[in-house]
Amino acid sequence: MGRFSKMHGLGNDFVVIDAREATLDMTQARAQAIADRHAGIGCDQLILIGQSDRADVSMRIFNSDGSEVEACGNATRCVPLFVGRDVLIETKAGLLDAKGVEGGASVDMGQPRLEWDAIPLAYAMDTLAMPVSWEDLPAPVAVNVGNPHVIFFCDDMNGVNFERLGPMIETDPLFPARVNVNFAQVVGENHIRLIVWERGAGLTRACGTGACATAVAAVRRKLVSGPTRITLPGGDLLIEWAPGGSIRMTGPATHVFDGEADWARF
Numbered sequence: 001m002g003r004f005s006k007m008h009g010l011g012n013d014f015v016v017i018d019a020r021e022a023t024l025d026m027t028q029a030r031a032q033a034i035a036d037r038h039a040g041i042g043c044d045q046l047i048l049i050g051q052s053d054r055a056d057v058s059m060r061i062f063n064s065d066g067s068e069v070e071a072c073g074n075a076t077r078c079v080p081l082f083v084g085r086d087v088l089i090e091t092k093a094g095l096l097d098a099k100g101v102e103g104g105a106s107v108d109m110g111q112p113r114l115e116w117d118a119i120p121l122a123y124a125m126d127t128l129a130m131p132v133s134w135e136d137l138p139a140p141v142a143v144n145v146g147n148p149h150v151i152f153f154c155d156d157m158n159g160v161n162f163e164r165l166g167p168m169i170e171t172d173p174l175f176p177a178r179v180n181v182n183f184a185q186v187v188g189e190n191h192i193r194l195i196v197w198e199r200g201a202g203l204t205r206a207c208g209t210g211a212c213a214t215a216v217a218a219v220r221r222k223l224v225s226g227p228t229r230i231t232l233p234g235g236d237l238l239i240e241w242a243p244g245g246s247i248r249m250t251g252p253a254t255h256v257f258d259g260e261a262d263w264a265r266f
């Protein structure tokens with residue numbers, strides 16, 4: 001039997017497994033089975049906390065479709081709560097410094113990557129106003145914050161069909177690694193409303209890396225001029241970034257319950 005914790009960041013929920021002692025052979029199929037909300041435990045992402053010789057812990061991230069990915073902002077904020085102290089975390093996106101704060105955590109998410117081949121895109125183009133469109137969505141911005149994001153700044157998000165456009169864009173050949181699709185609307189001074197169709201997980205209640213990428217895009221587009229409040233369906237995140245620096249994300253982290261499971265059954 002193996003122990004796990006059910007946790008979430010603003011409703012973006014996780015099954016977190018401590019793999020520091022007993023290594024767990026995680027496959028795409030096993031991750032998908034555990035994440036399944038009907039036949040499994042159920043989560044947006046499966047998180048494995050392991051040992052690291054470069055940091056306090058390592059973190060592996062699997063979307064609910066089983067795909068292993070580089071970054072997950074909301075889960076990163078859960079790690080200090082999971083291990084009980086501030087931690088340096090080794091991920092596929094690099095080393096992340098996560099510090100507990102009242103009710104959550106503040107994380108240095110590193111510097112964004114802005115070049116077309118770092119997103120990655122299939123061919124060279126301006127990532128600040130991509131010369132592409134899907135139906136009547138405006139020209140988007142592309143940003144990599146450890147994982148790939150495309151951000152559409154909409155005048156009115158209420159008319160956008162997220163469930164139709166999300167998967168269409170996520171799997172467009174322009175994005176060789178697929179992409180997280182962010183629909184954003186500036187709703188006040190340094191305040192943006194955000195809905196994210198996540199790569200490999202679909203619509204979620206929140207996306208931490210989506211909030212980071214959207215804030216970077218908004219600074220680059222001069223739509224905000226300081227620390228930015230991102231309002232997602234599950235609640236708010238505070239994102240701070242200035243060109244040349246790293247992104248700081250601050251927001252809640254919640255531990256719901258602990259459980260046990262026989263991983264061989266998945």
Ligand SMILES: N[C@H](CCC[C@H](N)C(=O)O)C(=O)O
Pocket residue numbers: 012044045063069070071072073074075147148180198199200201206207208209210
């Ligand atoms: N779907 C994302 C991973 C999870 C990101 C999101 N849950 C977050 O909090 O950053 C991807 O495939 O890159």
